[in-house]
Amino acid sequence: MIFDYNVIIDSLPLYFGGVLVTIKLLLISLALGLAMAIPLGLMRVSKAVWLNFPAWLYTYVIRGTPMLVQLFLIYYGLAQFESVRESALWPYLSNATFCACLAFAINTSAYTAEILAGSLKATPHGEIEAAKAMGMSRFKLYKRILLPSALRRALPQYSNEVIMMLHTTSLASIVTLIDITGAARTVSSQYYLPFEAFITAGVFYLCLTFILVRLFKRAELRWLAYMAPRKS
């Protein structure tokens, strides 16, 4: 037999531990990223240059450089500075999980901000006019009209971003974390069975991807029901 799967079955607990780490990384970075993306997205649609330009620059630079470079800049790069090593933040910034989450969150915030800005810009003009005619203040207009509908309409694109993020979390294995890929790398180097080890990791990711696609389909049915094609 050319394949050896006994080793893989023995190391399944390691993989399941990896699944938990992957999910943890994904949820933390998505939550942080979304929290950063909403103000950034609002800045990106602003007509004021001093608000729009910094947000544009941020998303341009983040989207124009590889995730791996960003991760290395934060995890390895910051240690170069004496002031960082002596600051109160150092216990966090020398922690691989913290750095990975931070780097992923920064990355996804830039992509999500652009998705959100696109979605905000696509708001039908009449809705805004109607809100203004009702005498809503700008704040109320954003809170009640623009954001709820833009966030909903961003859902299909955001689901792509979430899946991309799931895949991005695999980079955490490069900074020593034992996520699914990290587990596979451990198995691969321990038993020298790279093919079986990484195929197994691939299957795990494929399952997670399918689950996410399903969840987002559900979410779209719930929140985008009004945009679904009419059933004949």
Added chain:
Amino acid sequence: MLNGYGSTILDGAWLTLVLALTSMAVATFLGLVGAAFRLSPIKWLAFLGETYATVVRGIPDLVLILLIFYGGQDMVNRLAPMFGYEDYIDINPFMAGVFTMGFIFGAYLSETFRGAFMAIPKGQSEAGMAYGMSSAKVFFRILVPQMIRFAIPGFTNNWLVLTKATALISVVGLQDMMFKAKSAADATREPFTFYLAVAGLYLVLTSVSLLALRFLEKRYSVGTKAADL
């Protein structure tokens, strides 16, 4: 410049560029084949294309790189003795990188091309047929030139993602600019400087690509009018 590591990193940048361009060529080829399979009326071909696109797009690039690079090498060496070949086969990292990136992004491009072919109005190919063109002629003369126009935005996107993803190949030891930066960072203990320099180079690469592809988009959109809202 950069403690004397500037030229090494520029060498790496050149390798990154060559790697990205070669992989994109492979990916474009695989993407076209994949799209043709997925649009094919022959069921098992369509299924094959669909499986390729779904599986590759469902697995992280890094895992596929590690799988093809280490796993592929391992498989080749496990299979070779069965064909009576006993020496250890060492795969060239550049070729492995090109093949891996091409294989991954071929799946993403097959999606782009499939959408682009489907965006062409049916009347176009019907008109070609009515003129008595063979189906190959219809494909190359009518469909492909129009498909390019629809495919450019997706193509641009994939090219940018691919360029950035080449950084991952450094993990398996190809000496691209990321790898060079890592060695320089380890040697000088100035990681921030070198990774920032590399980030700048990637940014230049993506910015130039954006400009070039915008020009191409204009070129291929001659004769169409954007919706004027």
